[in-house]
Every structure is written in C-alpha cells, then in structure tokens.
Amino acid sequence: MNPIVFVEALQKEIQSTQYGRHPAELYDPIQYIMSLGGKRMRPLLTLMGAYLFTDEWEKAIKPAISVEVFHNFTLMHDDIMDQAPLRRGQPTVHEKWNHNIAILSGDVMLVNAYELLLDITPDKLRHVLARFNRTAAEVCEGQQLDMNFETRWDVTEAEYVEMIKLKTSVLLGYALELGGIIAGADAESTNHLREGGINIGIGFQLKDDLLDVYGDPAKFGKQVGGDIIANKKTFLLIEALEKAGGTLLDELNGWLSCREFDKAEKVRAVTEIYDKLNIRQVTEQRISDYFAKGLSNFEQVQATPERKEMLLSFTRQLIEREN
Amino acid sequence: MNPIVFVEALQKEIQSTQYGRHPAELYDPIQYIMSLGGKRMRPLLTLMGAYLFTDEWEKAIKPAISVEVFHNFTLMHDDIMDQAPLRRGQPTVHEKWNHNIAILSGDVMLVNAYELLLDITPDKLRHVLARFNRTAAEVCEGQQLDMNFETRWDVTEAEYVEMIKLKTSVLLGYALELGGIIAGADAESTNHLREGGINIGIGFQLKDDLLDVYGDPAKFGKQVGGDIIANKKTFLLIEALEKAGGTLLDELNGWLSCREFDKAEKVRAVTEIYDKLNIRQVTEQRISDYFAKGLSNFEQVQATPERKEMLLSFTRQLIEREN
Known part of the structure; x- marks a missing residue:
C-alpha cells in the first residue's frame, strides 16, 4: 500500500x-x-x-x-x-x-x-x-x-x-x-497508538524548536534564528534560562530585554550562549528519547510488520526531517 | 409533580x-x-x-x-x-x-x-x-x-x-x-415537541418585540421603547417599513436617520406611526398564531393530560408574561 x-x-x-x-x-x-x-x-x-x-x-x-x-x-x-x-x-x-x-x-x-x-x-x-x-x-x-x-x-x-x-x-x-x-x-494496541503519537508529537515539536536555531539554512526553508529574534519561549530558551548562571545569565537576560538590536548579532550571540550551555546536545537527547519512546509504543501494537511499514516509514520521515 | x-x-x-x-x-x-x-x-x-x-x-x-x-x-x-x-x-x-x-x-x-x-x-x-x-x-x-x-x-x-x-x-x-x-x-410525539417548542419560541420572541413598545411600564421591568431608541430591527419596525408609504414612510425614515433626538419624543412619534399602521394588532395576531400552533403541536403529543399539565401550564405562563 x-x-x-x-x-x-x-x-x-x-x-x-x-x-x-x-x-x-x-x-x-x-x-x-x-x-x-x-x-x-x-x-x-x-x-x-x-x-x-x-x-x-x-x-x-x-x-x-x-x-x-x-x-x-x-x-x-x-x-x-x-x-x-x-x-x-x-x-x-x-x-x-x-x-x-x-x-x-x-x-x-x-x-x-x-x-x-x-x-x-x-x-x-x-x-x-x-x-x-x-x-x-x-x-x-x-x-x-x-x-x-x-x-x-x-x-x-x-x-x-x-x-x-x-x-x-x-x-x-x-x-x-x-x-x-x-x-x-484491541484496547492495548489503541493505547500504544495514542501514546506513540503523543511521544512522536512531542519529539516533533522539540525538533521544531531545535531546527529554528541549529537547522541547515539551505534546507530549513525559514529564517534560522526567528525564535531567538522574537524572544519565543522555546525548549532551548527555557533550558538555557534554567541552566545559565552568573555572567552568562546576565548576558542572556540582556539580549532578552534589549529592544533595539542587530538581528544577526542577537542570533549569533544567543546561539553562542546555547553552545556554551550544551543546549543543542541536551535538546537532541530529549528529542531522540521521545522518538525512541514513540517507536517502542508502535512496536507493541499488535499488527503485522507488513502493515506497520507505512506508519514506521512515515514516522522515520518525521524524525529525520530538516525543515 | x-x-x-x-x-x-x-x-x-x-x-x-x-x-x-x-x-x-x-x-x-x-x-x-x-x-x-x-x-x-x-x-x-x-x-x-x-x-x-x-x-x-x-x-x-x-x-x-x-x-x-x-x-x-x-x-x-x-x-x-x-x-x-x-x-x-x-x-x-x-x-x-x-x-x-x-x-x-x-x-x-x-x-x-x-x-x-x-x-x-x-x-x-x-x-x-x-x-x-x-x-x-x-x-x-x-x-x-x-x-x-x-x-x-x-x-x-x-x-x-x-x-x-x-x-x-x-x-x-x-x-x-x-x-x-x-x-x-415515539417519533411523532418528539417531532411535535420540537415543532411546538419552535412555535412557542417564535411567539415568545415576537412578544419580546411587542412588549418593548406596548408593554405596561409598571410591569415591563425595562425601559419601554428601548428598541425604538436604538433603531433595533424588530418585527414591528420591519413590518412598519414594509407597510408604510408616502409621508408616513418619510417620517419613519427621518426618525431612523436622526442622530440627535429627545428619546421620549422619538418613542412617542415612532409608536404613533406604528399605531397608524396597525402594527400592534398585526403583531399580536402573529404572536397568537404561533402560540396556537405550538399548543396544537403539544395537543398531538401522545401523553396523558395529567402528564401534560406541567408543560401546558409553563407554556401558558410564557404566553401571558408581561415582562
């Protein structure tokens, strides 16, 4: 099919x-x-x-x-x-x-x-x-x-x-x-489908946040850094605000409260803060955890491998997307 | 009950x-x-x-x-x-x-x-x-x-x-x-209930329009003439606009387009136009037609007179209300 x-x-x-x-x-x-x-x-x-x-x-x-x-x-x-x-x-x-x-x-x-x-x-x-x-x-x-x-x-x-x-x-x-x-x-399979959909969905949204900062500009389609420019509360920013301390936190808060700025400079500076805090790795890990949980949910659905192939291949596309 | x-x-x-x-x-x-x-x-x-x-x-x-x-x-x-x-x-x-x-x-x-x-x-x-x-x-x-x-x-x-x-x-x-x-x-009874409710409901709304102009100020609760002051498109106004001609229509349109006016004077004048066009009688007739249709629907519902008494008494209250 x-x-x-x-x-x-x-x-x-x-x-x-x-x-x-x-x-x-x-x-x-x-x-x-x-x-x-x-x-x-x-x-x-x-x-x-x-x-x-x-x-x-x-x-x-x-x-x-x-x-x-x-x-x-x-x-x-x-x-x-x-x-x-x-x-x-x-x-x-x-x-x-x-x-x-x-x-x-x-x-x-x-x-x-x-x-x-x-x-x-x-x-x-x-x-x-x-x-x-x-x-x-x-x-x-x-x-x-x-x-x-x-x-x-x-x-x-x-x-x-x-x-x-x-x-x-x-x-x-x-x-x-x-x-x-x-x-x-059966009820167990429909529960696994629901949970799987939820886990893949969370991974998908976190990947959205990630790509906005670390996406390949040639593949991403939108302007990289749009969320940073708009102070959008993404997983990356929330994680950074939780992890940052001292001068790094002051610097991040400075950019968040700054009303006039050069867009490219703000994107570069905030990305550097994220880099220093390992935000990319943390986010990638969380994304891959949610995707793994979702795939494990799908594994437990009582259907034949042939029937599952379409859903799994569609899920892999979602997981691997770069835009 | x-x-x-x-x-x-x-x-x-x-x-x-x-x-x-x-x-x-x-x-x-x-x-x-x-x-x-x-x-x-x-x-x-x-x-x-x-x-x-x-x-x-x-x-x-x-x-x-x-x-x-x-x-x-x-x-x-x-x-x-x-x-x-x-x-x-x-x-x-x-x-x-x-x-x-x-x-x-x-x-x-x-x-x-x-x-x-x-x-x-x-x-x-x-x-x-x-x-x-x-x-x-x-x-x-x-x-x-x-x-x-x-x-x-x-x-x-x-x-x-x-x-x-x-x-x-x-x-x-x-x-x-x-x-x-x-x-x-049975399906016939539920259809009569629905149609009866709709007919009583239309009568109820038309009575709302009527009472706003012809309600007894002592019983009405709200300011009589509120709809006239606000140019609200009620059954009475629509009926008047359909029936009026010549100078009466000019006079009515004059009040509708007038931006500064004495409220009591506008209410009195528009009510006089309604009176000349017999709007009150026409509206009362329509209301009583809808109420009669609704009651006839309820008559055809297959239930005992004892059971029907509560609905009929409630309907009579709706029909006779003056506020």
Missing part, C-alpha cells in the same frame, strides 16, 4: 465535503481554510492507524476528515487570539472576513467535526466521542497554557513539555488511536 | 458539575457564567419533555444541563461579537477576563456540552447527537443572519422570523424533543 492512495482519498473527500450553505458568511470561511492545504498529517495518521488492522481503511475516511476539520477550527480561533495576519501564506479568516465571522465559523466547524464522527458505527461511537471530547478539551488547555506562558519568565521545562503535549501532540495521538478503534483493534 | 422539584434538581446539578480544573483561566469563566443564573428555561423544558412519558425524568438531568451549557456557550461568544459589557447585570466574560479567554472558554464549553450528552444510553446517543449537531449549527446560522441584518434595511418579515427561529427557537424545540427522546417517546 502506498500512502499516496490515502492522501488522494483524503483530498477528494475534503473537496467534496459540504459543511453547510446558508448564510455564506458562516460557511465560506470553512471551505476557505480547508482548501489552504497543509500536509494533512492528522487524517493521514487516522487512515494509517486503521490500515494497521484492516483493509477497509475507507471506513475511517469521514472520521479522519473530522480530525482535520477540528485541527483547522483550532487554527481559525488561534489565529484570532494570536492576531496572525497569514495562514499558509494566505490571509487568515479574521483578516479576510472579520473577527466575529472567524469566531462563529470556527464554532460551527467544531460542530461539523462532531457531525463527521456520526459516520462511526453505533457500537464504537460512544468510545470515540469520549476520547475526542477529552482530546479537544486538552487542546484548548494547551492553547490557554501557551497564552499564559507569554507573560511568565519562570516556565519550567516540565511545564513547557506539558503545554506542547496538550496543544499539539494529543491530537496526533488521538488521530492514530481513532483509526485503530474504527478498525476494531 | 411540581416544577420546583425540577428547578431545584437542575440548580443542584449545575452547582456540582465540574467542567475541568487546569488551567484556571480556561475553566473559571465557565463556572462564572453558569452561576449567573437565568430562568433555566431550556433544561426545564428537557425535564418536562421527559416527564411527559416517564417517572424517570432524572435520566434526563445531565443532557438537560448540556442544553444549558450550550446556551451559555452561545451567550459567551455572542457577548464578544456584540461587545456587550454586561450579562444578567454582571460583567461579561470578555470584560472580566479578556477576549481570548472568552473565545477559548466558550470553545471548551461546547466540548463540555457534548460530554454531558454521553450520559445518554448508547441506543439513543446517535439520534440525539444528530439532532444536537443540526440545532447547534442552526443557532450559529441564526447569529450570523442577525449580524448580517444589522447592515441591511431591506430585511423582510419572513427573513426576520427565520432568523429568530434559528437563533433562539430551535434550541427550545430541541430541549423539549431531547427530553422526549430520552424518555423513549
């Missing part, structure tokens, strides 16, 4: 999904944000989770789209909260329409995500809904923690990892688990 | 419901808005709907709270959109906390509303969810139409009634229907 088959099935389903018609101001933004693209990683995980146990992976398509609709609902509302002008290079919904429309379209998207779950057979529906409710609440909790952290300078490493776990990783775990549940997998 | 028993059971359940704990910024606003009170009309309708068919109305308590949580979620988000400073005489969530918290707390409230529905037995869950999804989407559609109408002066009577039906009445219909479904009522 080639994952391209899944991607194409998902694209087709997304294009043909009707979210509602009238009034247009409510439903056009949903079509808009869903058409902006993205890697469709979450629904792909759901199909891969189902394929581990069954050839009838098509039974998981509408629930897979539900995950993608939920994800895009969170993007629509997060973009309001972050006052983001662009999403995937296009105007955000609150910019293209207005704030009120972005709030209300997002609300009805969340309802649409629940509606797409009704495709699930009645014997599994309650279980899936309980898992989805928990996950959706956790994603909101993660977003709230992220906002709380913006005004705090004493965020610990553990708090930061908990935040990214809630804000982004639990949804990856749920996406995988969902596929397993629909395919009729 | 005394409805006070239901009200007290609901209050107790609302007080003991845990929506979540951490982070506090996410969950405190839910406790706050749920504690502001209100008539608890919607969950009461759910319990009354269940009591029509069963003594085990307590099975409907958590789903009834789900309706109240959903209703308060819409209030939290509507208050942001309407920039309302007060809700039930207390600061709105976006005023007491901030906009972002009101968006995100509202989101997690909607998830909580779904979670409370999981109390329903698996054999009825799918049906209830399908009805709730449709209703929730319609409520959003109604709110969007209401916002669209703010900048339109050609809203027809039919469009206005459709808007209030979606924005407020379908939720009353769903609340009643929900009770019936949980109690195991």
